[in-house]
Amino acid sequence: MRKIMLLLSVLALPAFGETLRLATFRADVTPPVGAPLCGGLVKPVAGVSEPLLALGVVVWSDDKPVVLCAVDWCEIRAGDHVHWREVLAQAAGTTPERVAVHSLHQHNAPIGDGAAHRLLAACASPPAVLDLDWAERALQGVAASVKDALRNASPLTHLERGEAAVEKVASNRRILGEDGKIAKMRLSATKDAALRDLPEGLVDPMLKTLSFWNGEKKLAVLHYYATHPMSYYGDGMVTYDFVGTARERRTQADGVPHLYFTGCGGNIAAGKYNDASKEARVRLGENIHAAMVASEKEMKRVPLTRIEWRAIPVVLKANPEFPEERMLKVCENAATAPSARISAAFRVGFTRQSAASVPIQFTSLHLGDEVCLLHLPGETFIEYQLFAQQQRPGGFVATASYGDGGPGYIPLEKSFAEGGYEPTQAFAAPESEKIMRETIAALLRRK
Incomplete structure (x- = not known):
């Protein structure tokens, strides 16, 4: 079941967006020592390599603001x-x-799922998923930064957009055998040289960049690229990893906020180019940074004559192969591995959300006639990002995935028959692909 309803908010503006304004915000969301990381699936916080940040922009005019x-x-x-x-x-x-x-999806970082934490807390010897009190304080800190930002908004006159290929970062995780089944998985880090030598597979090599301007003054920059953003993790050291390193380097050099959004990286990671060494983390960050710089060198100016926000609330059906009753038994069994209990709790949460017809918001922001920012939930496969670009030939479509993480992975329907890791952590039913494509097409359809 899903709600088929497109909520459109369209505002026609004078040339160069005289009524538009933009504000930027930045807040620290670093968990304290001892707090769970990756929802309790890895070692808890032992220290901080880099502070975690919530970064955003608020765009508004005579209509209600949009927050990214x-x-x-x-x-x-x-x-x-x-x-x-x-x-x-x-x-x-x-x-x-x-x-x-x-979320950017770094793994030495929190998972926000209070319902899963409370579900397990009612069981014997529960694993911890989230520091609930700290998580609420962190969110309130982000809200405070938004309020402060609104006091310092600037006129928004136009955009600039560009893109550049990223060298030696992304590779497809799923390697098919001759029988059409997954033969090998190349995850975020791969120490097997033979796996690293295999071809990249299907990726989107382009990093897309959008900058906001007030006349000749740059206000903020948004970057989009599709890959799992981890070099190594599980050591308890909080980090924004190589994508955060590149982002902060650009912010410091440029003097304006740079934001990074992870695209449809569900089946994409750095495994071909990453052996989990410290040197690899540095190299991956340098390659992302180089693409950010390159994408801004050949920017195209985009006048802002209109802005449109589209929202479609969608209810994805839960995968019937994992009934709630069976998952609850896994949660309650103290002898079961903590990772299995946590995963089951996540699945119960999504199953209940789906059964209650609580929708997930799929949205898009249209800036002028050619720029579209698409916002998707879950760990979506790269095919959805490429499909989105096909809906706007000649246009500029930048996709952010990892919105509502409730569905877990969102593979293609055929992925379930192929096997591999991702379908085992896909909480929505296999037929979700059809709904995904229909919703993406509706969000990006030209008027």
Whole structure:
């Protein structure tokens, strides 16, 4: 079941967007020592390599504001994602469906899923998923930064957009055998030289960049690229990893905020080019940074004559192969591995969300006639990002995935028959691909 409803907010503006304004915000969302990381799936916080940040922009005019927020967390799921959008909407003076919140998906970072934490807390010897009190304080800190930002908004006159190929970062994780089944998996780090020598496979090599301007003054820059953003993790050291390193380097050099959004990286990682060494993390960051710089060298100016926000609330059906009753038994069994209990709790949360017809917001922001920013939930496969670009030939479509993390992975329907890791952590039903494609097409359809 899904809700088929397109909520359009279209504002025709004078030439060069004289009524548009833009504000930027930045807040620390670093968990304290001892707090769970990756939802309790890895070692908890032992120290901080780099502080985690929530970065965003608020765009508004005579209509209600739009908020775009990128968070250095692994995921924000289900009810927590709804709560984030509600709190940030109130801070910005807008409505939740006009707020897009996306995690970057670094793994030495929190997973926001209070429902899963409370479910397990009621069981014997529960693993911890989230430091609930700290997570709420962190969110309130982000909201405060939004309120402060609105006092320092600048006129927004135009955009510039560009793109550049990223060298030696992304590779496809799923390697098919001759029988059409997954023969090998090349994950975020690969020490097997033979696996690293295999071809990249299907990726989107382009990093897309959009910058906001007030006349000749640059206000903010948004970057989009599709890959799992981890070089190594599990050592308890909080980090924004190589994508955060590149982003912060550009911010410091440029003097204006740079934001990074992870695209459809569900089946994409750096495994071909990453052996989990410290040197590899540095090299991957340098390659992302080089593409960011290159994408801004050949920017095209885009006048802002109109802005349009589209939102489609969608209910994805839960995968019937994992009934709630069986998953609850896994949660309750203290003898079961903590990782299996946590995964089961995540799945129960999504199953209940789907059964209650709680929708996930799919949204897009249209800036002028050619620039579209698409916002998707879950760990979507790269094929959805490439499909989105096909909907706007000659246009500029930048995709942010890892919105509501409730569905887990969102593979293609055929992926379930192929096997591999991702379908085992796909909480929505295999037929979700059809709904995904229909929704993406509706969000990007030309008027």
